[in-house]
Structures are given as structure tokens and as C-alpha cells.
Amino acid sequence: MAVSDLSMSVIKGTIHGLIGPNGAGKSTVFNLIPGVLPLTQGEIRFKGERISGLRPSEVCRRGIARTFQATTLFREYTVFQNVLVAAHRLAAPGLGSALVWSRTYRGREQAARERARTLLAALNLAAVADEVAGSLPHRDQKALVLAMALATGAELVILDEPMAGLAAQEKDATTEALRGLRREGLTILLVEHDMRAVMGVCDTITVLDHGVRIAEGTPREIQENPAVIEAYLGVEDPGA
Amino acid sequence: MSIDLLVQALLNGFGLAMVYVLVALGLTLIFSILEVINFAHGEFYMLGGYVTYYVFAVFGLNYFATLGVAIMVVGLAGVVAERLVFRHLRHKTLNAFIVSLGLLWVLQASAQLSFGVLDKPVPSAFSGIVRGFGVIMSMERLVVTLSAIVLIVALYLFLKWSGPGRAMRAVAQDADAAALQGVNIELVSALGFGIGCALAGGAGALLAPVFAVSPAMGALPVVKAFIIIIVGGMGSLPGAVLGGLLLGCVEGIGSLFMGSAAVNVLGFLMVIVVLLVRPRGLLGA
Amino acid sequence: MPSAAARPAVGFALLALAGLALPLFTRDAYHLDVATTMAMNLSLTMGLRLQMSTGQINMAHISFMGIGAYTSALLVTRVGLSFWATLWIAAGVAAACAVLIGSLALRVSGPYYFLISFAFSEVVRLFFNNFFEDLFGGPSGLVGIPKPTPLPGLGLAVEGKLELYYLMLVLFLLAAVVFIRLEYSRFGLVASTIRQADLLAETLGVNVFRHKLATFVLGSLVAGLAGAFFVHSHQVLHSSDFGLEPMVLLVVFTVIGGTGSVWGPVVGTILLGVAVEFLRQLGHYETLVLGGVLMLTMLFAPEGLIALPGKVARRVRHRRTRKAATAVGVGLAP
Numbered sequence: 097m098a099v100s101d102l103s104m105s106v107i108k109g110t111i112h113g114l115i116g117p118n119g120a121g122k123s124t125v126f127n128l129i130p131g132v133l134p135l136t137q138g139e140i141r142f143k144g145e146r147i148s149g150l151r152p153s154e155v156c157r158r159g160i161a162r163t164f165q166a167t168t169l170f171r172e173y174t175v176f177q178n179v180l181v182a183a184h185r186l187a188a189p190g191l192g193s194a195l196v197w198s199r200t201y202r203g204r205e206q207a208a209r210e211r212a213r214t215l216l217a218a219l220n221l222a223a224v225a226d227e228v229a230g231s232l233p234h235r236d237q238k239a240l241v242l243a244m245a246l247a248t249g250a251e252l253v254i255l256d257e258p259m260a261g262l263a264a265q266e267k268d269a270t271t272e273a274l275r276g277l278r279r280e281g282l283t284i285l286l287v288e289h290d291m292r293a294v295m296g297v298c299d300t301i302t303v304l305d306h307g308v309r310i311a312e313g314t315p316r317e318i319q320e321n322p323a324v325i326e327a328y329l330g331v332e333d334p335g336a
Numbered sequence: 337m338s339i340d341l342l343v344q345a346l347l348n349g350f351g352l353a354m355v356y357v358l359v360a361l362g363l364t365l366i367f368s369i370l371e372v373i374n375f376a377h378g379e380f381y382m383l384g385g386y387v388t389y390y391v392f393a394v395f396g397l398n399y400f401a402t403l404g405v406a407i408m409v410v411g412l413a414g415v416v417a418e419r420l421v422f423r424h425l426r427h428k429t430l431n432a433f434i435v436s437l438g439l440l441w442v443l444q445a446s447a448q449l450s451f452g453v454l455d456k457p458v459p460s461a462f463s464g465i466v467r468g469f470g471v472i473m474s475m476e477r478l479v480v481t482l483s484a485i486v487l488i489v490a491l492y493l494f495l496k497w498s499g500p501g502r503a504m505r506a507v508a509q510d511a512d513a514a515a516l517q518g519v520n521i522e523l524v525s526a527l528g529f530g531i532g533c534a535l536a537g538g539a540g541a542l543l544a545p546v547f548a549v550s551p552a553m554g555a556l557p558v559v560k561a562f563i564i565i566i567v568g569g570m571g572s573l574p575g576a577v578l579g580g581l582l583l584g585c586v587e588g589i590g591s592l593f594m595g596s597a598a599v600n601v602l603g604f605l606m607v608i609v610v611l612l613v614r615p616r617g618l619l620g621a
Numbered sequence: 622m623p624s625a626a627a628r629p630a631v632g633f634a635l636l637a638l639a640g641l642a643l644p645l646f647t648r649d650a651y652h653l654d655v656a657t658t659m660a661m662n663l664s665l666t667m668g669l670r671l672q673m674s675t676g677q678i679n680m681a682h683i684s685f686m687g688i689g690a691y692t693s694a695l696l697v698t699r700v701g702l703s704f705w706a707t708l709w710i711a712a713g714v715a716a717a718c719a720v721l722i723g724s725l726a727l728r729v730s731g732p733y734y735f736l737i738s739f740a741f742s743e744v745v746r747l748f749f750n751n752f753f754e755d756l757f758g759g760p761s762g763l764v765g766i767p768k769p770t771p772l773p774g775l776g777l778a779v780e781g782k783l784e785l786y787y788l789m790l791v792l793f794l795l796a797a798v799v800f801i802r803l804e805y806s807r808f809g810l811v812a813s814t815i816r817q818a819d820l821l822a823e824t825l826g827v828n829v830f831r832h833k834l835a836t837f838v839l840g841s842l843v844a845g846l847a848g849a850f851f852v853h854s855h856q857v858l859h860s861s862d863f864g865l866e867p868m869v870l871l872v873v874f875t876v877i878g879g880t881g882s883v884w885g886p887v888v889g890t891i892l893l894g895v896a897v898e899f900l901r902q903l904g905h906y907e908t909l910v911l912g913g914v915l916m917l918t919m920l921f922a923p924e925g926l927i928a929l930p931g932k933v934a935r936r937v938r939h940r941r942t943r944k945a946a947t948a949v950g951v952g953l954a955p
Contacts, residue, residue, distance in 0.1 A: 373732055373735075373736075421920070424920060425920075429731065429732050430678060430731070431919055431923055433678070433732070433735065434872065434915065434919050435915070435919045437869055437872065437873070438873075438912040438913065438914070438919065439916060440912065441908045441909065441912025441915070442908075442909055442912035442913055442916065443912075444908065445905045445906065445907075445909035448908075449906070449909070559743070562739075563740075566733075566736055566740075570732070595751070597747070597750070597751045597760075598751050598752070600743075600747055601743075601744055601747045601748070601751070604740040604741075604744045604747070607736070607737065607740040608725070608737060608740050608741065611736070611737040611740070612725055612728060612729075612737075615728075615729045615733050
């Protein structure tokens, strides 16, 4: 779905939510920011620099990581290998040093491995570190996806439905984890359908409907905003 | 360079291209339904050629009846190949390609062992020359071209108006949706593969009197077919016809300026250009 | 992971030892020929496999062998350069062509990439077969290409079967070091992710295009090297040496061995290379058997022979955990 009128700023160190009825264009926004979809009009800036038009690997390099809605993982690799790959931004050497295994290369690889282990422990995945990612239960896959986004060392993490398919307890755990990440200085932008979770954890919320921004503000302001209520209710109850 | 010469060259190219379009249609039909690229497609063409040799040249059956026999025999062989091999590889394009390479070797070696390596000549079914509008065409080539066009039209009508044909188009568009609507995917898959091979067999039968029959005769047509479907768009049947027309023109005109071996390069260059500028082909999805 | 560094070194050492020790067991000219061809094919299949790990089936791989071969042959016969120079120039020319062709071909992926690489391979073959006949020999090819001159500095003659075998073995071992090193490094780790989920890899900071191009150019460089060796050991050159038939054979060796591991093509090339020698006596049955083996492998063991031990081990472990679970269940049953 195309996005036609959106102007949004995400403030560093906050959790920013993006919500809206189905088909509002949220996934499109999430594909535009990392450069997966090309931007036809306007621009996207990050830390003062223009990132629209860059290829996704470059956008990641600048410090933005994203997760995918369907738990996209490297299914043939183990959990540990997945996180190790995700640390690419911090490790990445070129062909040359991968060949020669220079001291810099080995140092960075060692750091990447330690970082991976730390993250797995923090997200309760240490027990399944050597399991093949494709065989994990859903909640572990969700945790792995988050671990990978964090492994990049990015300052802005874009989460696509981090709570989808999780039980209430697991959602609370995720919410706590997000708060902890905010305390550490991470900036989070997320798309979610679970309103309770969104209202509970976000500092700012932007509401999208049919590709257009219809509201932005604190959770309280959004809950009381008539345009938002109509956008959601309008979809559910056309006759009312 | 006279207009007559140009038109003659175009006509020659066009005539042959129509037969290659048959092969290409078979290939693209199979790709659109099963999402596999059958590299052994040329071997079914070759089979059609051998059926023609034994039924028409050796046994002496009427040519058009032989054409019918070849189409049915090769179609049946296609169904067998689908049931035994390709049904397990639906939508696994790269695996299927490698398996089809193996099948190519198996069929080719079987042909060499069963029929011998030497060319088997097939006599012309039609003699004489047709003249008109300043150009010349042998009766044989004319019949071959017209038969190919008839088969292409028959395929179009079958796909557009018949029940199985519509089912095949539904599966080609969206296999899951078709299954939900009650289409028997296994049947469509087998039928599609069979018809695809039948088209190749028919092409082999048509060109048997023109080029002689040998185990390796399928190599060139299948390459032409690949060129045609890439240019026209994989999975697009009108694309195959358009691609064939283009190839026929390019090769026809090219043959005026360079030897036949060099003309083959033109087709590949077309492929490279298309894949770089518009990878899905002229009419591809 | 303590054993992570050990495995590649051990594997390489075994290969090197086996290769170096072979002439102790046989000096028969035919056997050495087979071994030399096998070493050459190993260089080619390992490179092909690196490319396949990123999801590319590069049908033009053999074309770069051809480019290296023609480059070296012409530089030696027409310009008078020494083989020891043209060997590396040929590799460089092949690599340069690979940068050009790869940059174009890698703009597409999947079956489109396979088809465009096939188109390129035919263009190259037809180019050498039909154009510039006074240079490339046309359909008759080139003949009378000299063997390598004695090794400069040491003055070692490299004309006999044994010396040529050692030369190819050294070239292969050099290539193997590179391929094995890369496989166990981040480069290799990332390569397979491109095949599994290339969009995810890209958003994690992997420049997928550059990575694929690197594998393409590296494989082509080694192929160019092999081509230069090939032409001076065979002394005749024909465009059919770089056509679909030998290319398909390389694919067969690589795929049956298994593309999931750097050792897959080693297993496939050696086992099938030996098998082909036995099958050769069967004439057309050789093609039949190879084709059948390829089909059966892809249908029942698509990950190749190298993956079989792992699969068996997993099946055994799965059965063991199931037995244990049943035992526990029995204990807990009321």
C-alpha cells in the first residue's frame, strides 16, 4: 500500500510506535526506511544525514537495524550462527583480511562471538544456542530475531510486530526487555497491533490510515483522539 | 539489397521460428504450471523425431496421422516423466533443473543405445515449390509452418475455452487459490507437463523431414526455445509467440550478413540484453 | 569452539598428503593423467561451489577456463612470453572479464541468473569458435601449443607427466588454501546466508551484490589459472573444451558431492572422477549411469554425499531422544 503523506520524527532514546488499521501503510514505511523499497518522493534522514536512496546494507552500516514480520531467519544455521552473522556490521572485514586472518580480523571475530553469547544469555536463548533456527518454537524465534537486530549494534532498531503470536506472559517479558533497551540508550521504532502493549511501552505514537498520518502524540493523546477512534472503529463497524 | 531478398530472409526465419515457438510454448507452459525449467525438453522433441522416422519413414503411415501419433506418444512420455520425477520437484526450480540435466543424459544415452548415433533421414512428405509476391517457399516448409500455426492456435483455444485448459491457467496464476477452488493440482500438473512435451514432440515430428533425425537433434531447438521464452517472458504464452517472431526476424536478417554459426550468437546477445534491461521479458509477469 | 580451527587444517593436510604421496603408489602415465585432470577439476569445482553457496548456479564458470586458456596460448605462441608469466596473466585476464560479466549477470538472480550465465557461456564459446579465426583457430581450434618451459631459476623441466601432475597439484593446493580459509571465515559464514535469505542478509549489513561478485571473480580467477595449465599440458585447444558438456560435468561433481560444505566438491570430484574412468569403457552407458545417479541424488539426497553422515547422525540422535522420552513416559505412567 502506498504511503502518500507522512512526516515523522523519531527522537533518540525513546520508543516510538507506529499504528493504524490493516493496510494503512505501516509495512511500507518499514520497507522504505532501510531502503528495501525505493522512495519516490521526499527524503529520509538519520542523525542529520540523508539515507534515502542508499542500499539496505549501507543503511544498516549507518546504524539502523530492522526485523521482519514473518520471522525471517537463516533457518539452516544454528541460533548462535544467526547472531554471529548479525554482528556483521561490527565485524565485517573485506575479502583480504578474511583470507589472511589478520590480528584485526581475529580480534573483531572474537568480539563478535562474545557479543553473540552475551546477547543470547540476555534473551534466554543460551540453552538453544546450537539448535537449528528453523526448528525453534515461535517465541524463541521471536527472541532470536530481536537478538539479531541488537547484534548489529545499531542505534535505531525497527521492530515489525515484535509481539505477534506471543502469549500474554511472553508479551510482558518483551515489553520489559524493550524498556531495558531504552534505558541503555537504544532508540526503538515499532509496529504493533496489540494496543495494550503499544500504549504501555511507547513514548510517542504515530497513527497511519490509508497512507496518511492522522495523528501523533503520547499514548494518552492518541487514545483520546477522535480521528484515531474513527479510523479504527470505522473499519470494524461501518453501520454504526 | 532488394526488398525481395529481405522479405525472403524474413520469411525463412519466420517459418522456422514458428516451429521453435511450439517447443518454447511447451517449455513455458511447464514452467508456468510447475515452476520448473526442464532442460531435457529437447529430448522430447527428439523423441517426436524418432516416432516420425519409424511410423512415417519406415512404416509408411500418412504424414498427418504420424504427426498425431508423435504428439500423443511424446505427450504420454511427458506424463510418465512428470509422475515419476517432476511432481516431487514442483516449485523447486534449481533442484529440478539439475534433475532435468540428469534426465537429459539418460534420455540422450538411451536414444544413442536404442537407435544408434547416425542420422536417420526422413523423406519429404510434400514436394514442390510455392511462389508468390516475389518470394519462394518449398511446399514442405509451407506445410510445416502452417501446421505449427494450427497447433499454436489449437493450444490457445484449448487453454481459453476448455475446462482443463482453464484449470491449467488458474494453477499457473495462483496454485494455492486454484487448489482452494477445488482444482486437482496433481491432474493439472501431469496434464500440463504432458501437453508441454507433446508440443515439443510435434515440433520434432514437423522438422524431422527437414533436418533428419539424430539423438542430438534436440539440442539446438531447446536452446532456441530458451532464448524465445526469456525474450518473451518465462511463463507467458503470448510472450513465447512474440519472442519467436522476434528471433525469427533477427536470425532471418542476420543470415544475410553472417554465416549460420555466427547467427547463433545473435540470439544469445538478445537474451543478455533482455535480461539486463527487462529481466522478466517483454510480456513476462 | 576449540576444534573449529583444527578441522580445516586437518582436511587440507590430508588432501595435500594424499596428493603428494600419489606418485609413490603409481607412475603409470594413464593414472597420472587422471590424477592431473582430477586436481584441475577440484580447483574448478571448489570455486563453483563457493559461488553456489551464495545461490548462484554459474553456467559460465568453464568459459573463464577457456579465456585463460586462449590468453596463455596466444601470449606464448604469438608474443613469445614464458608460460610462467602467462599463467598469471591468464588468471588476471579471466578475473578482469569476470568483473565485467559478473557485474552484468549478477543484476538478476535465481533461474534468470542461471539462464543469463548460460547465455554468456554460449556467447564466449561461439566467439572463440567462429570469430577472429586467424587468432583463435576457428572451428578447428589451436594446435601445437608448447609445453611449459623449464622452471626459471631452478631450471627444472616441467614436461613429463609427473612434473605436470605436481604443477597442477601445487596450483590446486594454493587454490584450496584460499577456498578453505574463506569457508571458515566470516566470508564463508555470510556467503550461505545470501542463499538462505538474501534480503535479511542485506539488511544486516551484508552487501549482497559485492559478496556474490567476489565469489564470481575469485572462482573465475582460479578457472583462468586452470585453463592456462590445461592448454599447455594438452597442447591442443578447441572451443568444445569449454562448452555445455564439460560444464555440466562440473555441476554434477559439485552437486553430488554436496554444496553445503567446502569438502563436498572434493568428495564428489574424486569419487565421480574415479567412477567416470571405470564407466568410460561402457561407452554410452557411461552417460546413462551418470544421468541416473544425478537424478537419484537430487531426488533423494539433494544436499549431496557430504551431508549424508550428518543426516544419519541426526536420525540416530533423534531416535535416541525419542527412546529416552518413551522411557521417561513409561516411568511416569500411572
